[in-house]
Amino acid sequence: xxxxxxxxxxxxxxxxxxxxxxxxxxxxxxxxxxxxxxxxxxxxxxxxxxxxxxxxxxxxxxxxxxxxxxxxxxxxxxxxxxxxxxxxxxxxxxxxxxxxxxxxxxxxxxxxxxxxxxxxxxxxxxxxxxxxxxxxxxxxxxxxxxxxxxxxxxxxxxxxxxxxxxxxxxxxxxxxxxxxxxxxxxxxxxxxxxxxxxxxxxxxxxxxxxxxxxxxxxxxxxxxxxxxxxxxxxxxxxxxxxxxxxxxxxxxxxxxxxxxxxxxxxxxxxxxxxxxxxxxxxxxxxxxxxxxxxxxxxxxxxxxxxxxxxxxxxxxxxxxxxxxxxxxxxxxxxxxxxxxxxxxxxxxxxxxxxxx
Amino acid sequence: xxxxxxxxxxxxxxxxxxxxxxxxxxxxxxxxxxxxxxxxxxxxxxxxxxxxxxxxxxxxxxxxxxxxxxxxxxxxxxxxxxxxxxxxxxxxxxxxxxxxxxxxxxxxxxxxxxxxxxxxxxxxxxxxxxxxxxxxxxxxxxxxxxxxxxxxxxxxxxxxxxxxxxxxxxxxxxxxxxxxxxxxxxxxxxxxxxxxxxxxxxxxxxxxxxxxxxxxxxxxxxxxxxxxxxxxxxxxxxxxxxxxxxxxxxxxxxxxxxxxxxxxxxxxxxxxxx
Numbered sequence: 001x002x003x004x005x006x007x008x009x010x011x012x013x014x015x016x017x018x019x020x021x022x023x024x025x026x027x028x029x030x031x032x033x034x035x036x037x038x039x040x041x042x043x044x045x046x047x048x049x050x051x052x053x054x055x056x057x058x059x060x061x062x063x064x065x066x067x068x069x070x071x072x073x074x075x076x077x078x079x080x081x082x083x084x085x086x087x088x089x090x091x092x093x094x095x096x097x098x099x100x101x102x103x104x105x106x107x108x109x110x111x112x113x114x115x116x117x118x119x120x121x122x123x124x125x126x127x128x129x130x131x132x133x134x135x136x137x138x139x140x141x142x143x144x145x146x147x148x149x150x151x152x153x154x155x156x157x158x159x160x161x162x163x164x165x166x167x168x169x170x171x172x173x174x175x176x177x178x179x180x181x182x183x184x185x186x187x188x189x190x191x192x193x194x195x196x197x198x199x200x201x202x203x204x205x206x207x208x209x210x211x212x213x214x215x216x217x218x219x220x221x222x223x224x225x226x227x228x229x230x231x232x233x234x235x236x237x238x239x240x241x242x243x244x245x246x247x248x249x250x251x252x253x254x255x256x257x258x259x260x261x262x263x264x265x266x267x268x269x270x271x272x273x274x275x276x277x278x279x280x281x282x283x284x285x286x287x288x289x290x291x292x293x294x295x296x297x298x299x300x301x302x303x304x305x306x307x308x309x310x311x312x313x314x315x316x317x318x319x320x321x322x323x324x325x326x327x328x329x330x331x332x333x334x335x336x337x338x339x340x341x342x343x344x345x346x347x348x349x350x351x352x353x354x355x356x
Numbered sequence: 357x358x359x360x361x362x363x364x365x366x367x368x369x370x371x372x373x374x375x376x377x378x379x380x381x382x383x384x385x386x387x388x389x390x391x392x393x394x395x396x397x398x399x400x401x402x403x404x405x406x407x408x409x410x411x412x413x414x415x416x417x418x419x420x421x422x423x424x425x426x427x428x429x430x431x432x433x434x435x436x437x438x439x440x441x442x443x444x445x446x447x448x449x450x451x452x453x454x455x456x457x458x459x460x461x462x463x464x465x466x467x468x469x470x471x472x473x474x475x476x477x478x479x480x481x482x483x484x485x486x487x488x489x490x491x492x493x494x495x496x497x498x499x500x501x502x503x504x505x506x507x508x509x510x511x512x513x514x515x516x517x518x519x520x521x522x523x524x525x526x527x528x529x530x531x532x533x534x535x536x537x538x539x540x541x542x543x544x545x546x547x548x549x550x551x552x553x554x555x556x557x558x559x560x561x562x563x564x565x566x567x568x569x570x571x572x573x574x575x576x577x578x579x580x581x582x583x584x585x586x587x588x589x590x591x592x593x594x595x596x597x598x599x600x601x602x603x604x605x606x607x608x609x610x611x612x613x614x615x616x617x618x619x620x621x622x623x624x625x626x627x628x629x630x
Contacts, residue, residue: 210495217484220473229459229488
């Protein structure tokens with residue numbers, strides 16, 4: 001996890017923007033991230049295919065898509081429900097331009113042509129969604145982006161020439177390159193891990209750049225940002241474009257991991273799940289969405305069996321997720337990150353009082 | 357104490373291309389309003405205001421609450437553009453320009469109720485103000501601690517005596533400190549004209565002294581309009597006064613003329629502020 005290391009140390013490069021308190025906070029987070037990264041790198045030695053791809057891999061991908069929401073909401077104050085849709089556009093496009101079981105639609109272009117095209121189209125879509133909602137705030141942003149998400153869902157459901165309607169696409173394998181078959185579980189896992197770590201590092205880094213700080217300024221006070229020389233609308237749209245890039249990469253990985261995409265991959269309930277993941281994890285730090293994603297995936301994967309084991313109806317797993325969501329939001333508005341910060345603050349203060 | 361003149365002089369070189377162009381072209385009055393009116397629905401907040409302020413001129417705008425003083429500033433900055441009439445800034449018609457374009461041309465303002473970035477630190481707030489009028493607003497590269505912009509940021513922070521809280525979140529600051537920060541944000545970059553909206557409101561007597569010192573020490577080429585209820589502050593830092601009442605200008609003159617004026621005394625100084 002050299003990536004994560006370099007990010008966290010280079011954060012100190014901007015010492016001018018951080019106080020000592022922030023520095024020590026960074027240092028303690030640095031250690032936690034490092035250990036987590038190391039565990040993820042050596043995981044294939046210990047875990048089987050199911051855990052690697054279906055649990056951790058899936059979590060990292062959902063984490064990336066939720067990260068794109070966290071970037072917009074946490075730093076920009078813009079709650080966009082269209083991030084899963086951006087991922088879905090990229091996922092559909094990789095199936096249309098690349099390989100699938102549908103020769104009537106798919107163009108079977110090589111991955112190094114299909115993937116950039118899919119990402120470009122998804123980023124264009126995400127930027128357009130941003131342009132539509134950048135002049136709105138709060139509930140109106142949510143409504144516009146939700147409308148876009150539902151529109152795309154119905155488009156995929158009803159359009160057969162491009163989206164193959166109800167059935168969608170299957171058999172969309174990860175490519176074969178550099179002599180590695182990336183479809184195989186361990187390479188696929190490492191590819192997902194690489195892009196998840198890269199997006200995480202990029203968001204952490206950008207949060208302290210002029211662009212990222214200005215975005216936080218827009219969140220706190222858009223009117224004042226105008227009055228110190230920033231074009232607030234342009235800044236918001238640029239943030240949507242960057243978030244769309246992360247979501248688009250996540251969308252392609254999701255299709256390669258799942259080996260299929262259909263309208264139900266981009267349905268409104270999935271869109272809402274991304275919001276839930278981001279909120280459960282916490283919107284104040286880029287690690288939040290990944291924490292939220294692993295919690296969601298574990299509940300999703302194991303709740304059914306554990307409910308049955310205690311004699312309840314397994315189909316109630318959604319209720320369990322809902323309850324978990326309720327409890328976390330009730331006790332900590334900033335999700336698991338908020339709980340963690342409160343817990344470490346308490347540990348710190350009790351340690352210092354013991355020392356006295 | 358760091359001198360205002362030194363801090364602002366150091367930031368004088370126009371840093372954005374627009375500022376460079378304007379510095380080359382800048383002629384005419386700093387602020388020129390012609391027939392400016394502003395309606396909120398049926399309510400006329402400003403009626404037919406015509407006002408010129410020379411470059412480097414320091415002017416107070418006085419008037420009771422609801423006289424339209426803040427609306428006047430909002431029309432100049434574009435926060436709320438005028439319903440009719442035109443606004444010129446150093447000869448250029450800026451009536452339809454968005455606020456950020458006016459700011460990049462050298463206009464600055466402070467707000468009556470502090471409009472700050474509550475979840476960022478003092479240093480980050482000042483940094484954003486400096487970055488906002490320079491290149492690289494969209495930069496994806498972090499600013500190094502050795503970058504010259506960080507020196508400007510530190511200078512502005514010491515100018516308003518906020519060194520001790522420079523790395524605290526603005527939301528945690530006392531009211532007076534937030535007011536000081538408001539002023540620091542307006543001095544960032546290369547200001548050519550500043551609009552101060554009740555800068556002394558909520559300041560302690562000591563802090564008011566500092567404010568007067570900062571204002572009087574501004575380089576001579578920087579003019580300003582100040583709205584201020586505290587006459588001790590207002591009349592000490594300006595050379596001309598505009599009196600407003602019910603959205604209209606009804607008197608202009610030097611501070612001593614205004615103070616002596618019968619009508620003014622009746623309408624304004626004779627009121628709650630006596």
